Amino acid sequence: MDLKEIIAHLLKENFPGVNVELIEYKNELTLRVEKQHIVKVCKFLKENADLQFTLCEDITAIDWAKRKNRFTVVYHIFSLKSKNRLAVKVDVDESDCSIDSVASVWKTANWHERETYDMYGIKFSNHPDLRRMYMPEEFEYYPLRKDFPVMGIPGSLPLPKK
């Protein structure tokens, strides 16, 4: 049984009410779940003895600009046991721009989520320390959103006090 079938089978068995979708593209497996289930699915993927996705490599978001669900949060996780990579995607709408934090599952998610918050303005609820990662705290915009101009906004970055 390949990984796609194993994951589909295990998720169906353990979370009967959760809609999951598995897509394979260029030998990469992507799992789509709904926003409210992200923490328990991630916890299961990490702790299940057959899967063991213990290493969270990356968390980021995509701004689709004009789609109905404006953002997609993407988690890249890696299994040290089977040496497989899995992408988990969750759609987030702009009107309710928040998602539960997975920092309780992987500690490394802490900074990745701070960076995503800094760049896209997606709020991670239950995050232990949700501050901006790179930009100053006073900065009002989210630079990686598609409506933020490449040249920046004049006057948006305060100069240091003399």
Next chain:
Amino acid sequence: MERLTKDDVHPKILEALLDADTDITVDDALENEMILNMGPQHPATHGVLRLLLRLDGETVVACVPELGYLHRGYEKMAENMSYYEFIPHTDRLDYLSPMANNVAWVLAVEKLAGIEAPPRAQYIRMMVSELARIASHLVAIGALAMDVGALTVFLWTLREREKILDIWDILCGARFTNSYTRIGGVANDIQPEALAKVKWFINQYEENLDECERLLNTNRIFVERLDGVGVISAKDAIDYGLTGPSLRGSGVELDLRRATPYLFYNEMDFKVVTYPEGDSLSRYFVRADETRESIKIIRQVLDKMPQGDTLLNQPKKVLPKKTEIYSRMEELIHDFMIVNFGINPPAGDVYSAVENPKGELGFYFVSQGEGRPWKCKIRSPSFVNLQALPHLVKGQMVSDVVAIIGSIDPVMGEADK
């Protein structure tokens, strides 16, 4: 030392520092806890890293790193330029091993576009990434030794690195910012002089590394400054997402060259170096031994390197050779289209990661079928490795902070992007 005032530290940072859960208690410490600001301009922080340390006497109770002093918005810039145009920018990510970044970028783009470079180009890429690994580890070892007070070794390891920079000079005309790889191959075939220099380098390297190691491994001050300092267990290291030598120094055998082979690494015979202790000393040992394994790989690459093209013949995706652009119409048209409109990979998204000297460097692309990426995420190893710093320095002396930063070897160019 100037005393910090409330205006110097943003209230939210201060709050994070004071809220940091800590189980460090010191008997008989000084009455007052002190907040020490380290960096961003500090010679031992390897760039513009700023740390706020909460001290009880000389013991670090909590630490909050502040990043962003070198943030140039590379992910935003990548969304506004073609895949070719970004290659020189990858040099500026991890500026101690630009070649390895170039290779990582083109491998990701090739995966997205569904093309593959000719075998000779792939062997050359393997050779340059291993040389880049040696160069980067040499700086890491030298800087670590300098951080704990052994100044001589820094000069010796940089002398070795200088020889690699000379190879770059012949190979691509630049010593630091190489931009040597191209989508679908490399910029030029390896010259006989460069090849001869590589052969000479690998034959004399191990002897010189032994010399450096004799200076360090028998040096009681060096060993005692690092032994048992900044310990992280294998479980914590995985939980914090460490990769590269920092993870293997905790005894976890994860090397992407072995775990998810790319290029021709599955044909190479090399050992994944691990040390179980998880302290700063074992991270140093991993780096030193890894350079030996790299030499082993380069030897095999030189033995097996096939003849043939170094650039793929795929006019819609790969820039043609300059001589052909000036003499033939078809090539001129393709060159114009690629330079002005990009290579238009099919819509979709890929994540491609390689084992860089510092750890896993990943690129995540989302393409909408245009010449520019819709999104480009840079997963930089230094950024993730730095996250473990508060855990590593907790309970250590303030002077150990310098040694621990040196042992996880962050480069702020890629941590801040």
